[in-house]
Amino acid sequence: MSLLPESASFEELVQDYYLAVRGSGLMLSALDTQLVTAWAQEGVPFEVVARGISRSAEKALWDARPGEPVLRSLRACRRQVETEIRKYRDLSAGQGEEAALEVKKKPSRSWEEVRHARLCTALRALTERESTLAPRVHRLLDTVLASVPREPAAMDQQEAWALLVLLRALPFTERRTVWREARTGEQQLMTARARRVSRRFRLQAAVRRRLDMKET
Numbered sequence: 480m481s482l483l484p485e486s487a488s489f490e491e492l493v494q495d496y497y498l499a500v501r502g503s504g505l506m507l508s509a510l511d512t513q514l515v516t517a518w519a520q521e522g523v524p525f526e527v528v529a530r531g532i533s534r535s536a537e538k539a540l541w542d543a544r545p546g547e548p549v550l551r552s553l554r555a556c557r558r559q560v561e562t563e564i565r566k567y568r569d570l571s572a573g574q575g576e577e578a579a580l581e582v583k584k585k586p587s588r589s590w591e592e593v594r595h596a597r598l599c600t601a602l603r604a605l606t607e608r609e610s611t612l613a614p615r616v617h618r619l620l621d622t623v624l625a626s627v628p629r630e631p632a633a634m635d636q637q638e639a640w641a642l643l644v645l646l647r648a649l650p651f652t653e654r655r656t657v658w659r660e661a662r663t664g665e666q667q668l669m670t671a672r673a674r675r676v677s678r679r680f681r682l683q684a685a686v687r688r689r690l691d692m693k694e695t
Contacts, residue, residue, distance in 0.1 A: 490515050492525045493532075499676035500536045501550045511553035518560065526631035527567045527590070531560030537684045537693065566590060591634045594695075595627045598638055601695045605645075608691065615648040638695065639679070642686045653689070661685040 487495070493515050494507050507515065518528050535556035536549045550556065567590045588596070599620060606613040619641050628634040646654060661682040687693050 489519045489525055493518065493528055495673070496525075496529050496676065497532055497550075497553050497556070499673040500532055500680050501548050502677055503548045507553060514553055514557060518564065521564050521568070523564050523567050524631045526635055527563050528560050530631075530635075531563040532556045533680055533684075534563075535559040536680065537687070540681070540684055541688070566593070589627075589629075591628050591631065594634050594638070595624070598641065598695045599624055601692045602641070605690055605692060612645065612648055612690075615644060619644055639683060642683050645690060646682075646686050649689070657685045657689050658682070660688075 490512075497507070497511075532550075532553075535558075539555070540549050570587060570590045570593065602616045602620065602624075606616050623637060623640055623644065628637050646657060649657070661678065661684070663681075687695065
């Protein structure tokens with residue numbers, strides 16, 4: 480999700496992603512910085528926190544006024560981020576306990592498996608609403624989504640690729656509308672890196688909105 484070097488710290492990754500999604504700002508407030516430090520101590524992958532931020536921002540995106548930041552502060556994402564952290568830790572703990580006890584039953588699903596299953600379910604539901612996209616969806620399920628990623632970053636990439644494929648499957652006029660929607664509210668006073676992250680977030684949000692897949 481981030482274009483920072485691999486050596487960047489967890490705190491740097493979160494700040495970079497939040498400011499890009501927000502669309503403005505150069506640094507976090509003191510209170511937001513404390514919040515990021517608390518999340519870092521949870522010991523979860525950056526992508527888990529980034530998912531909470533993006534879900535919060537996506538919900539707020541369509542209510543924001545032109546020229547207004549999508550999020551006023553990182554604290555506005557707190558509930559969603561901590562929900563994602565809790566989900567990730569609960570699922571990870573469940574897997575660890577079963578491995579330690581060698582329970583002979585179907586193991587708990589991982590965070591990635593749960594996300595993958597939700598995405599596949601949303602895509603199958605999409606074929607019922609829009610039959611013209613059914614062939615492309617079935618191809619996605621048989622290829623791009625045929626296996627479950629083992630890491631959060633790989634799951635993010637898989638979902639992004641699926642949304643891009645669906646965007647390309649739309650008629651040209653609809654694709655153009657989605658692209659324009661994604662560019663609305665773009666801030667000019669952003670670094671090239673932040674602008675790319677922001678555009679990617681807004682484009683994926685616009686595709687999900689067009690396909691009514693906001694809860695994947």
